[in-house]
Amino acid sequence: MGITRQTRHVKILLDTFNKKKRAISVVELVKLLESEMNKTTVYRIVDKLMDDGVLHSFIGKGGLKWYAMCDSCSCDGHNDVHPHFQCKTCGEVECLPVKFTLPSAKGYKIESASLLMVGECSSCS
Numbered sequence: 835m836g837i838t839r840q841t842r843h844v845k846i847l848l849d850t851f852n853k854k855k856r857a858i859s860v861v862e863l864v865k866l867l868e869s870e871m872n873k874t875t876v877y878r879i880v881d882k883l884m885d886d887g888v889l890h891s892f893i894g895k896g897g898l899k900w901y902a903m904c905d906s907c908s909c910d911g912h913n914d915v916h917p918h919f920q921c922k923t924c925g926e927v928e929c930l931p932v933k934f935t936l937p938s939a940k941g942y943k944i945e946s947a948s949l950l951m952v953g954e955c956s957s958c959s
Contacts, residue, residue: 843871847879851889857902857918857927859894892948894927895920902929915947921955928955 850866851858858866863880864873871879880901883889887904894900900918915936920927930951936944 843875844879844883846870847876847883848888851901851903857892857894857900857929859927860899860901863901892918892950894918894950895922895952900927917949917951919951919953919955921958922952923954923958926955926957 847863847867850863860880864876867876880889880891884891884901889901890904891899891901902918915934916932917930917934918927919930934949936947938944
């Protein structure tokens with residue numbers, strides 16, 4: 835299931851990611867958009883954007899879900915496999931511009947992987 839039209843709410847959500855230019859936690863996203871739409875609408879749109887290959891998600895430190903814009907994905911699959919970095923001091927999370935290849939594991943079909951690196955960002959170190 836994908837987004838077939840750009841509703842006002844879809845545009846607002848995408849504009850939020852384009853302005854921030856970084857990963858956004860689900861908590862922050864709901865808070866940023868609370869005056870524009872309810873939490874259910876945020877989750878519904880995010881799910882559709884992930885299905886379309888526009889956004890990807892990952893679990894950060896503490897189990898919090900984060901979302902970020904995809905680079906070259908489509909509704910057929912996410913193929914911009916990259917690690918994410920979370921600063922333990924300021925909490926900022928970003929996609930690292932590092933490509934890596936998922937290893938093959940005999941007898942397993944790997945569909946996705948997540949790599950979170952935790953440390954200090956250049957602003958905090």
